[in-house]
Amino acid sequence: STEDLDLASVYVSDAQYNRNICVDTSPRAVKLYLLYNHWFLKVLLYFFILLDLSLAVFEEPAVLPVPSWATMLVELLCLLVFTARLAHYAKVIPRDKFWKDAKNICIIVVLMLTLVDMIIYGALRAADCSALRWSRVLRPLLLVNVTEGRQLRRAFRSIRNALPQIFYVFLLFMFSVLIFSLMALKLLGKRGLKTIDGSPYFTNYLEIVFDLYVLVTTANSPDIMMPAYNSSFVFAIFFIVYILINTYIFMSVFLAVVYNNYKKHLKEEMRQLVRAKRHKMVRAFGVLQEPRGEGLEPGVTQANWNQVVRLVRPDMSNAHRELLWSVSDNKNQGFIGKVAFVQLADLLNIEVITLKSRPHPLYRLCPTLYLSGPSRLLCRLVQHRAFVILFDLIILVNAVFIGLDEDNPMIANSEWVFLALYLLEILLKLYVFEPRAFFSRHNFWNWFDTIIVVSALIATVINSAMKSSGGYTSRQILDIVFVLRVLRLIRVVDSIQRFRTIINTMIRIGPAILTFGQLILVVYYVFAMVGMELFKDKVKFSEDPDDPEKLFCGNPRLRGTAFAHLNYCKNNFNNVVSSFILLVELTVVNHGFAIVTHASARIFFVLFHILVVIVIINIFVAFVLEAFFVEY
Amino acid sequence: STEDLDLASVYVSDAQYNRNICVDTSPRAVKLYLLYNHWFLKVLLYFFILLDLSLAVFEEPAVLPVPSWATMLVELLCLLVFTARLAHYAKVIPRDKFWKDAKNICIIVVLMLTLVDMIIYGALRAADCSALRWSRVLRPLLLVNVTEGRQLRRAFRSIRNALPQIFYVFLLFMFSVLIFSLMALKLLGKRGLKTIDGSPYFTNYLEIVFDLYVLVTTANSPDIMMPAYNSSFVFAIFFIVYILINTYIFMSVFLAVVYNNYKKHLKEEMRQLVRAKRHKMVRAFGVLQEPRGEGLEPGVTQANWNQVVRLVRPDMSNAHRELLWSVSDNKNQGFIGKVAFVQLADLLNIEVITLKSRPHPLYRLCPTLYLSGPSRLLCRLVQHRAFVILFDLIILVNAVFIGLDEDNPMIANSEWVFLALYLLEILLKLYVFEPRAFFSRHNFWNWFDTIIVVSALIATVINSAMKSSGGYTSRQILDIVFVLRVLRLIRVVDSIQRFRTIINTMIRIGPAILTFGQLILVVYYVFAMVGMELFKDKVKFSEDPDDPEKLFCGNPRLRGTAFAHLNYCKNNFNNVVSSFILLVELTVVNHGFAIVTHASARIFFVLFHILVVIVIINIFVAFVLEAFFVEY
Ligand code: NA
Incomplete structure (x- = not known):
C-alpha cells in the first residue's frame, strides 16, 4: 500500500542521511x-x-x-x-x-x-x-x-569525551605554572626590578601566575622577560626553560590528548552510525518484504523498490535507478533479498558520474560545421597543453597589471582586454566541451572561473556606467571589482598537479569547517553575551581624532597604558560585532586585554583561552591532520 | 682465537648500539x-x-x-x-x-x-x-x-625527506600570502589610512607581504589590523579570513605534512636498522661458528659465547650472563644456532631487574632487632598510604611557607623543620626498603628526592654559616636554596597515578629532546654566526640608566619606534649569548625585529622562521605526538 511505501521510504531516507529518529x-x-x-x-x-x-x-x-x-x-x-x-x-x-x-x-x-x-x-x-x-x-x-544539529552535537560530544583526559593534563600544566611562578617570585621579586612603566616587577604571586599563563600563549613575549634579562642574562634561562616545558611540551601534549580522543571517538561514532543505518534498512525491508514460495527467503519486488527509490530521490533519472537495481539484483531475479536491500542506503549516496559522453549541442544543431576541419583544429588547440600555459601566462601578466597604478588610463583599459580574454577562454571551452559535463557538480574550478569572470564583467560594466553617467564611482562597487580581479588569479595554481591535490584536500575539508564554524559561533556567542554584560562601555572608541578621551579610550585607568598607546580602543565589548572581533583576536593571541579592567576580569580571558585555544582549536588541528592523513 | 673473539665482539657490540661501521x-x-x-x-x-x-x-x-x-x-x-x-x-x-x-x-x-x-x-x-x-x-x-652523531644525522635526514612536500605546501602558502597582500593593497592602500606612528598604511606591496607574513606567526596581531578596523569593521573580515586560511589551515597542513613524513621515515629507518643489526650478527656468527658433525648446522659453543659477551659487556654479572645463555640455548645443547645467536643483540639491550629481594643490610647486621615488634610496626607505618598523604600535606604546608615572607624569623627557621622532616622521610624509607633497590636506576623519584633534599641541606648550611660568620649572604647561594626549595614541591604530583603516567611519558621523551637540542643548537649556531656578522652593534644596550642613547638603543633610526619604547635594546646580535637568546625569542614569537634595521634584513628573519618554526618545531611536535600515541 502507499502507506507502507511511505513508511519504507522514511526508513530508507533516514538511513541515507544518518538521521536517528x-x-x-x-x-x-x-x-x-x-x-x-x-x-x-x-x-x-x-x-x-x-x-x-x-x-x-x-x-x-x-x-x-x-x-x-x-x-x-x-x-x-x-x-x-x-x-x-x-x-x-x-x-x-x-x-x-x-x-x-x-x-x-x-x-x-x-x-x-x-x-x-x-x-x-x-x-x-x-x-x-x-x-x-x-x-x-x-x-x-x-x-x-x-533535530538538524547532528554534526554539531557530535562535535560537542567529541569535546565532552576528551575533557577528562584534558583535565588531568591541565592540572599538571597549572601545577607547573604555579611552581614556576613561585620560583619567579623568589628569584626575581626581591631584586627591586622595575617594568617599563616603573611598577615593581614580579612581586605579587597572582600577577606572576597570570603573566606566566599569558606567556604560554606567547602574547607577552618577550616583554615579560625584558626586566629580568636586562638585569642579567642568566635569568633568560628561566624563561627559556619555562617556554620549552609549558609552551612547547605541554601544548603538544594537549594536542596529542585531544587528537587521540578525537580518533577514538570518531571510530566509535562511525561504528554506531553504521549500526543505526543497518537497523533502519532492516525495518524498511520488514515493511516491504513479500513471501516468495517455500524454501525461499522473502524479498522486495522491483516495482516496490522502484516506488520507494522514487519517493526518496524524486530527482533521480530512470537510467540511474535502473543501474542501482541491476547492481542490487545481480542475479536478475526481479526480487532482492535483505542483504542486497540493506546496501541501498550506501548506493544512494554514491554519486554516479555519467561517463557516456553526450554529443555537443552544436554537433546536434549542425554536424557538418562542427566536424569541419577548422572546427576540429580549434578543438585540438583548446585541449592542447599550450592553451593552459598561454592562459597561465595571461594570468601572470594580469597580476602585474593589477599591481600597477590603476589611475593610469592604459592600465584601466587593459582590464577590458583581460576580461575579454577570460570570457573568450570560457566560450572556447564551452565550444569544445559538452556544457552539462563542463558545469557538472564536481568541476569546482569551472564553476569558480565562470562565476568570478561573469561577476567581474557585471561589476565592471556597472562601475563604468556609473562613472560615465554621473562621474561618481561607488567605493563599494570598486572594492568588489578589485576583489574579483584578484580572486581570478587563484586559478593559476590549478594547472599544477601537486597544488591541485593539496587544494582538493582543503576543499574537501570545507563542509567540516562549517561544523567547526557553528561550534565556534556557539562558544563565541556565549562569551560575547557574558562579555558585553561585564565589560560594556569600559573602553570607548571615538571616531573624532581630536577627542581628548581618545588618549585613554575614555577610561582614566587606561591613561599611559600600552593598550591606549597602541590605539586598541576599538577592541571592546561595546556591541556584539566588536565583541566577536575581539574574541577572534583573543583566539589568535590572548593579549592580556584583561589587565585594562579589573583584575578579576582575567578569569574571563583564561577561561576563554582554555576552552577555545586548548580545546576547540586543537580539535580543529586534529581534524585537519586526520583529513590530510586520509587523503595523502 | 682471541683475534676472532675480538672481531666477533666488535660485530656484536656494533649491532647492539646500532653502529653502522x-x-x-x-x-x-x-x-x-x-x-x-x-x-x-x-x-x-x-x-x-x-x-x-x-x-x-x-x-x-x-x-x-x-x-x-x-x-x-x-x-x-x-x-x-x-x-x-x-x-x-x-x-x-x-x-x-x-x-x-x-x-x-x-x-x-x-x-x-x-x-x-x-x-x-x-x-x-x-x-x-x-x-x-x-x-x-x-x-x-x-x-x-x-661518528657518534648518528641520531642527529637521522634527524637531519628526516628533515631532508620532508622538504620536497613542505616545499610545495610552502609555495601554495606563499601564493596565498601574495594574493591576500595584493587584495590588501587594492582595498586598503588607497584609503589614506595611517598607522599609529603616522606613516601611510598598506601602500607598499613588499611591506604588506612582510607584514602579512608576520601576521601568520601572530606576532603583530592585532596591531596590523587596527588602522583598517578603526576605519570600518568590515575590514576585520579580511583579516579574519586571512588568519583562518594562513595561520590555522596552512600551519596545520604543515604539521600534517611534517608528521606524515616523519612517521613514514621513522618506519623506513627502523627497518634498515633491524636489517643492519641482523647483518652484523650474522657476520659475528660466521666468525665464531664451529662445525657440529654431519647433518647438523654449525653453531657457537657456550665457552666462545661467554667470552664474547664478557668482552662486550664486562660489567655483566655471571648470573645475568647465564640467564641470557639459558634463554638462547633453550634446549640445553651447549651449542646455539644462527637464529638464537642473532637474538643476542636484542637480549643485551634488555635491562634485567633483579626481582629476587635482597635482605635489608640492617637485617643481616642484627636480625632480632630488625624483626622486633616496634621495628615491624615502623615498617608497616612507612609503607602505609597515610604516610604518603602525610608527606603530601607537609609539602603543601611547605609551599605556603615558601610563599610567605622569608624575612620573618619564624618562617626562616621553619625551613630547618621542613628539611629535617624530608631527611627523616628519606631515612625512614631507607630503613624499610633495601638501599640498592631504593636507588636502582628506574626509581627516578627516589633519586630526585634525595639529590634535592641533600643539596638543599648543604646549600642551607653554607648559607647559614656565611650569614653567622660574616653577616654577608651570597645572592647566588640564596638563589640556589630557593630553587631547590621550590623544586622539592614537584614531588607532590608523583602520588597521583594519573599524573605519574603523564610525567613518565614526558621523562621518556627526554633522551630524544637531547637530539632535538643538538639539532636546534646547530641551526641556532649558524644563524647566530651569520646574524652577528650582519647585525653586530646595530642595536646597543647600555647598563647606565642615564645614558641619553638608551632612548633609541644607540641607533638614531630607532628613535621613537616601539622597539626602543618597549626597551628591547638587549635583544641584539652583539655577542653569541644575546644572539642565542634573541633566536629563542624569534622562535617563540617572530616579532618584526627586522624592521629596526635595513629592510633587506627581513630575509634573515623569514628564513629563520621557515626553517625553525615551520620545519623543526613541527618535527618536534610530531615527535611528541607520536611518543604520546605510543605510550597512551
Ligand atoms: Na603567538
Missing part, C-alpha cells in the same frame, strides 16, 4: 514526518534561528539601535516558530520517546526561560529599573539542540 | 677500533667539539674578550684533536670505504677551510685590515658528522 509508524505520523523533513521548513527554521541570534545586533548594547519592543516582538515570533516546530516533532515520534530525549527538554527549558526573562525584562523596563537580558546566553543552545 | 677485519684494525670506541676518547672528542663551539664566547664580538691569538691557539688544538680522531678512524675501516663516506669528506673539508680561514684572518689582522672569521658557521658541521 524513532518515527511513529502510524500513517498520519509518517505523512507529518515527510512534511517535517521538507527542505523549506528546515530553511525556515534555520532562518529563524539566525534571526534570533542576530537580534544581538539590535538589542542594547546595539550596533543598530532599535526600540526594545521591536526586538522583543521579533523574538516572540521566533519563540512561536520554535514551539511550532517542536510541536510538529512531538506529533511525529511516540510520546514517551519525545519526553526521554534531552534535546527536546533542553529546547523547552530554553523557550520557557526566555519567556520568563522577557516578561521580567519588560516589567522592569516599564518600571524604569535597570534590567538584564540574561537568557540571551541560552540562544545558541537552540542551534545545538534542533 | 664497516670495520676492517685485520686484527690490528679491530684492536684500534676497540680503542676508538673507548668511552674516554668519545668524551674527549665531545669536550673538544664543545670547546670549539664555545670559542664564539671569547671571539670578537666577545662576551668575555680574550686576545685573538689565544682563541686561535685553542682552535688549532681542537683541529689537531679532530684530525687525530679522523686519522684513527681511517686506520679502522678500509681505505676505499673511508673515502666514499660523505661524513669524512665533510670533516676534512671543514678542517681545511677552517685552517685557510685562520691563516687569512691572521694575515689580515697582522696587516691591520678588517677581517672576518667566516669558517665559524662550519663548526656545527663537526657535531653532525662525527
Whole structure:
C-alpha cells in the first residue's frame, strides 16, 4: 500500500542521511514526518534561528539601535516558530520517546526561560529599573539542540569525551605554572626590578601566575622577560626553560590528548552510525518484504523498490535507478533479498558520474560545421597543453597589471582586454566541451572561473556606467571589482598537479569547517553575551581624532597604558560585532586585554583561552591532520 | 682465537648500539677500533667539539674578550684533536670505504677551510685590515658528522625527506600570502589610512607581504589590523579570513605534512636498522661458528659465547650472563644456532631487574632487632598510604611557607623543620626498603628526592654559616636554596597515578629532546654566526640608566619606534649569548625585529622562521605526538 511505501521510504531516507529518529509508524505520523523533513521548513527554521541570534545586533548594547519592543516582538515570533516546530516533532515520534530525549527538554527549558526573562525584562523596563537580558546566553543552545544539529552535537560530544583526559593534563600544566611562578617570585621579586612603566616587577604571586599563563600563549613575549634579562642574562634561562616545558611540551601534549580522543571517538561514532543505518534498512525491508514460495527467503519486488527509490530521490533519472537495481539484483531475479536491500542506503549516496559522453549541442544543431576541419583544429588547440600555459601566462601578466597604478588610463583599459580574454577562454571551452559535463557538480574550478569572470564583467560594466553617467564611482562597487580581479588569479595554481591535490584536500575539508564554524559561533556567542554584560562601555572608541578621551579610550585607568598607546580602543565589548572581533583576536593571541579592567576580569580571558585555544582549536588541528592523513 | 673473539665482539657490540661501521677485519684494525670506541676518547672528542663551539664566547664580538691569538691557539688544538680522531678512524675501516663516506669528506673539508680561514684572518689582522672569521658557521658541521652523531644525522635526514612536500605546501602558502597582500593593497592602500606612528598604511606591496607574513606567526596581531578596523569593521573580515586560511589551515597542513613524513621515515629507518643489526650478527656468527658433525648446522659453543659477551659487556654479572645463555640455548645443547645467536643483540639491550629481594643490610647486621615488634610496626607505618598523604600535606604546608615572607624569623627557621622532616622521610624509607633497590636506576623519584633534599641541606648550611660568620649572604647561594626549595614541591604530583603516567611519558621523551637540542643548537649556531656578522652593534644596550642613547638603543633610526619604547635594546646580535637568546625569542614569537634595521634584513628573519618554526618545531611536535600515541 502507499502507506507502507511511505513508511519504507522514511526508513530508507533516514538511513541515507544518518538521521536517528524513532518515527511513529502510524500513517498520519509518517505523512507529518515527510512534511517535517521538507527542505523549506528546515530553511525556515534555520532562518529563524539566525534571526534570533542576530537580534544581538539590535538589542542594547546595539550596533543598530532599535526600540526594545521591536526586538522583543521579533523574538516572540521566533519563540512561536520554535514551539511550532517542536510541536510538529512531538506529533511525529511516540510520546514517551519525545519526553526521554534531552534535546527536546533542553529546547523547552530554553523557550520557557526566555519567556520568563522577557516578561521580567519588560516589567522592569516599564518600571524604569535597570534590567538584564540574561537568557540571551541560552540562544545558541537552540542551534545545538534542533533535530538538524547532528554534526554539531557530535562535535560537542567529541569535546565532552576528551575533557577528562584534558583535565588531568591541565592540572599538571597549572601545577607547573604555579611552581614556576613561585620560583619567579623568589628569584626575581626581591631584586627591586622595575617594568617599563616603573611598577615593581614580579612581586605579587597572582600577577606572576597570570603573566606566566599569558606567556604560554606567547602574547607577552618577550616583554615579560625584558626586566629580568636586562638585569642579567642568566635569568633568560628561566624563561627559556619555562617556554620549552609549558609552551612547547605541554601544548603538544594537549594536542596529542585531544587528537587521540578525537580518533577514538570518531571510530566509535562511525561504528554506531553504521549500526543505526543497518537497523533502519532492516525495518524498511520488514515493511516491504513479500513471501516468495517455500524454501525461499522473502524479498522486495522491483516495482516496490522502484516506488520507494522514487519517493526518496524524486530527482533521480530512470537510467540511474535502473543501474542501482541491476547492481542490487545481480542475479536478475526481479526480487532482492535483505542483504542486497540493506546496501541501498550506501548506493544512494554514491554519486554516479555519467561517463557516456553526450554529443555537443552544436554537433546536434549542425554536424557538418562542427566536424569541419577548422572546427576540429580549434578543438585540438583548446585541449592542447599550450592553451593552459598561454592562459597561465595571461594570468601572470594580469597580476602585474593589477599591481600597477590603476589611475593610469592604459592600465584601466587593459582590464577590458583581460576580461575579454577570460570570457573568450570560457566560450572556447564551452565550444569544445559538452556544457552539462563542463558545469557538472564536481568541476569546482569551472564553476569558480565562470562565476568570478561573469561577476567581474557585471561589476565592471556597472562601475563604468556609473562613472560615465554621473562621474561618481561607488567605493563599494570598486572594492568588489578589485576583489574579483584578484580572486581570478587563484586559478593559476590549478594547472599544477601537486597544488591541485593539496587544494582538493582543503576543499574537501570545507563542509567540516562549517561544523567547526557553528561550534565556534556557539562558544563565541556565549562569551560575547557574558562579555558585553561585564565589560560594556569600559573602553570607548571615538571616531573624532581630536577627542581628548581618545588618549585613554575614555577610561582614566587606561591613561599611559600600552593598550591606549597602541590605539586598541576599538577592541571592546561595546556591541556584539566588536565583541566577536575581539574574541577572534583573543583566539589568535590572548593579549592580556584583561589587565585594562579589573583584575578579576582575567578569569574571563583564561577561561576563554582554555576552552577555545586548548580545546576547540586543537580539535580543529586534529581534524585537519586526520583529513590530510586520509587523503595523502 | 682471541683475534676472532675480538672481531666477533666488535660485530656484536656494533649491532647492539646500532653502529653502522664497516670495520676492517685485520686484527690490528679491530684492536684500534676497540680503542676508538673507548668511552674516554668519545668524551674527549665531545669536550673538544664543545670547546670549539664555545670559542664564539671569547671571539670578537666577545662576551668575555680574550686576545685573538689565544682563541686561535685553542682552535688549532681542537683541529689537531679532530684530525687525530679522523686519522684513527681511517686506520679502522678500509681505505676505499673511508673515502666514499660523505661524513669524512665533510670533516676534512671543514678542517681545511677552517685552517685557510685562520691563516687569512691572521694575515689580515697582522696587516691591520678588517677581517672576518667566516669558517665559524662550519663548526656545527663537526657535531653532525662525527661518528657518534648518528641520531642527529637521522634527524637531519628526516628533515631532508620532508622538504620536497613542505616545499610545495610552502609555495601554495606563499601564493596565498601574495594574493591576500595584493587584495590588501587594492582595498586598503588607497584609503589614506595611517598607522599609529603616522606613516601611510598598506601602500607598499613588499611591506604588506612582510607584514602579512608576520601576521601568520601572530606576532603583530592585532596591531596590523587596527588602522583598517578603526576605519570600518568590515575590514576585520579580511583579516579574519586571512588568519583562518594562513595561520590555522596552512600551519596545520604543515604539521600534517611534517608528521606524515616523519612517521613514514621513522618506519623506513627502523627497518634498515633491524636489517643492519641482523647483518652484523650474522657476520659475528660466521666468525665464531664451529662445525657440529654431519647433518647438523654449525653453531657457537657456550665457552666462545661467554667470552664474547664478557668482552662486550664486562660489567655483566655471571648470573645475568647465564640467564641470557639459558634463554638462547633453550634446549640445553651447549651449542646455539644462527637464529638464537642473532637474538643476542636484542637480549643485551634488555635491562634485567633483579626481582629476587635482597635482605635489608640492617637485617643481616642484627636480625632480632630488625624483626622486633616496634621495628615491624615502623615498617608497616612507612609503607602505609597515610604516610604518603602525610608527606603530601607537609609539602603543601611547605609551599605556603615558601610563599610567605622569608624575612620573618619564624618562617626562616621553619625551613630547618621542613628539611629535617624530608631527611627523616628519606631515612625512614631507607630503613624499610633495601638501599640498592631504593636507588636502582628506574626509581627516578627516589633519586630526585634525595639529590634535592641533600643539596638543599648543604646549600642551607653554607648559607647559614656565611650569614653567622660574616653577616654577608651570597645572592647566588640564596638563589640556589630557593630553587631547590621550590623544586622539592614537584614531588607532590608523583602520588597521583594519573599524573605519574603523564610525567613518565614526558621523562621518556627526554633522551630524544637531547637530539632535538643538538639539532636546534646547530641551526641556532649558524644563524647566530651569520646574524652577528650582519647585525653586530646595530642595536646597543647600555647598563647606565642615564645614558641619553638608551632612548633609541644607540641607533638614531630607532628613535621613537616601539622597539626602543618597549626597551628591547638587549635583544641584539652583539655577542653569541644575546644572539642565542634573541633566536629563542624569534622562535617563540617572530616579532618584526627586522624592521629596526635595513629592510633587506627581513630575509634573515623569514628564513629563520621557515626553517625553525615551520620545519623543526613541527618535527618536534610530531615527535611528541607520536611518543604520546605510543605510550597512551
Ligand atoms: Na603567538
